[in-house]
Amino acid sequence: MLAQLVELEKAARAALDAVADEQALAGWYGAYLGRKGKITEAVKALGELPRAERPAYGQRVNEAKRTLEAAHEARRAAIVHAAQDDALLADRVDVTLPGRPAHPGRLHPATRTQREICAIFADMGFQVYRSRHVESDEFNFGLLNMPPHHPARDMWSTFYTTTPGVILRTHTSPGQVHAMREYCPEPVRVVLPGMCYRYEQITARSEIMFNQIEGLAVGPGITMTDLKGTLVDFARRMFGAERKIRFRASYFPFTEPSAEVDMDCILCGGRGCRVCKETGWLEILGCGMVHPVVLRNGGYDPAVYSGFAFGMGPERIAMLKYGIQDIRYFWGNDVRFLEQFG
Ligand SMILES: [Zn+2]
Numbered sequence: 001m002l003a004q005l006v007e008l009e010k011a012a013r014a015a016l017d018a019v020a021d022e023q024a025l026a027g028w029y030g031a032y033l034g035r036k037g038k039i040t041e042a043v044k045a046l047g048e049l050p051r052a053e054r055p056a057y058g059q060r061v062n063e064a065k066r067t068l069e070a071a072h073e074a075r076r077a078a079i080v081h082a083a084q085d086d087a088l089l090a091d092r093v094d095v096t097l098p099g100r101p102a103h104p105g106r107l108h109p110a111t112r113t114q115r116e117i118c119a120i121f122a123d124m125g126f127q128v129y130r131s132r133h134v135e136s137d138e139f140n141f142g143l144l145n146m147p148p149h150h151p152a153r154d155m156w157s158t159f160y161t162t163t164p165g166v167i168l169r170t171h172t173s174p175g176q177v178h179a180m181r182e183y184c185p186e187p188v189r190v191v192l193p194g195m196c197y198r199y200e201q202i203t204a205r206s207e208i209m210f211n212q213i214e215g216l217a218v219g220p221g222i223t224m225t226d227l228k229g230t231l232v233d234f235a236r237r238m239f240g241a242e243r244k245i246r247f248r249a250s251y252f253p254f255t256e257p258s259a260e261v262d263m264d265c266i267l268c269g270g271r272g273c274r275v276c277k278e279t280g281w282l283e284i285l286g287c288g289m290v291h292p293v294v295l296r297n298g299g300y301d302p303a304v305y306s307g308f309a310f311g312m313g314p315e316r317i318a319m320l321k322y323g324i325q326d327i328r329y330f331w332g333n334d335v336r337f338l339e340q341f342g
Contacts, residue, residue: 001049001057008038009064016068016075022083025076032068039065109341110211110330113318114193117213120237121191124230126215129190131175133197137165139174143297144254152253157199159208168197172214173254176290176309179216180298187219188307193314204326211314216290218300218307224257224289227308231287235263239321244270246281255288255309266320275323282320285312 012032019025032039042061049057107115118128137148146152156170175192192214200206217226232245244264252258263284265276272278287310292302300307315330322341329337 001045001053002060005042005057005060005064008042009068012039012068013071016071019075020079022076022079025072025079029072033065033072039068106338106341108330108338109318109322110315112341113314113321114211114213117234117238117312117314117317118191118193120234121215123237124233126189126191126217129175129179129192130194131169131172131178131192133169133195134161135167135169135174137167139177140167140169140171143177143294144173145291145293145297146253150253159197159199170198171196172212172311173309175214176216176254176294177298180218180295180300184299187217189217189219191215202328204328207315207327207331209331210327212311213314214309214311216307216309218290218295218298218305220305222306222308224308227287227289227310230308231261231285231310235261235284238317239263239266250286250288252286252288254291254294256291258286258288261285261287261310267323275320284317284320285310287311 012028015028015031019028029037031037034040039061043065046054046058046061118126122128140158141150141153141156142148158170159168161167172192172194175194179188179190179192193211195209196212197209198206200208202208215230217230228247235245236243243266246262247259248262250258250260261284262281264270265273265280265282267273267275268280270280272280276282287308290307290309295302295305295307315327318324318330319327
């Protein structure tokens with residue numbers, strides 16, 4: 001019996017060494033260690049032996065079973081390892097292939113336009129002044145010459161917060177007062193870019209959030225001539241040297257006198273088209289001489305100091321410049337739109 005067992009173990013080992021994959025390994029296990037395997041049968045044969053032979057045989061057969069089980073486990077690990085190595089080799093990176101092109105991000109068209117506008121005013125000596133998005137009613141309206149219940153407040157549909165007197169700024173103009181209070185009595189020449197918020201219906205022409213760029217110049221002896229010269233120069237640098245500009249009387253509570261600035265239509269050259277509503281002119285910004293009340297609220301004596309202010313929407317400017325028909329594209333997060341501005 002013992003001699004038979006030694007032979008059996010030898011044969012099992014030889015067969016195991018020949019196993020090359022997981023399927024064959026499972027077959028080997030069934031043949032030797034499975035429920036009806038040869039080693040299992042050899043263990044069962046213990047009961048049929050004469051009592052005297054049982055201890056020696058029993059010890060030997062259990063030993064054979066244990067070593068074969070360990071050998072099986074080692075073989076299984078080796079096969080799995082080899083399979084992984086093969087998979088890695090098959091998936092090996094070919095470093096000689098040309099790489100996939102990187103997909104670089106780019107500036108949002110509103111940001112691009114905003115930076116372009118800031119750069120033009122920087123050339124004229126304006127510095128960028130950033131102001132808060134969440135404002136007090138006082139700064140957004142009161143100090144800009146719109147006391148509570150002033151009818152002009154209806155021009156700005158406002159997002160109110162649950163804290164009384166705290167709102168989302170409806171325009172960048174409150175930054176004017178912050179800037180003046182910071183620099184007074186020095187002269188001021190700043191542009192204030194940033195997001196503004198209005199409680200409005202979202203349409204092709206209006207959004208609840210949009211950028212504005214406001215400009216402010218305060219100093220002794222600043223006149224309407226300075227305002228006109230600055231804005232005509234800006235429009236020509238932004239839209240082309242041949243542009244015609246006109247100033248049209250308007251009303252803002254924080255400037256006096258106030259004006260809208262129109263430019264001859266860049267699409268039809270002033271002949272009249274759908275975009276300019278057949279007028280030949282496009283409105284690009286609003287402006288005026290800073291109201292004495294606002295100057296005083298900023299800390300300046302209106303008898304000595306004067307200033308001008310202007311404001312425009314970079315999205316609207318970009319719409320004119322690139323012929324974009326719908327303002328909702330800007331915050332719609334459609335990559336097909338954004339990718340067009342390289
Ligand atoms: Zn036109």
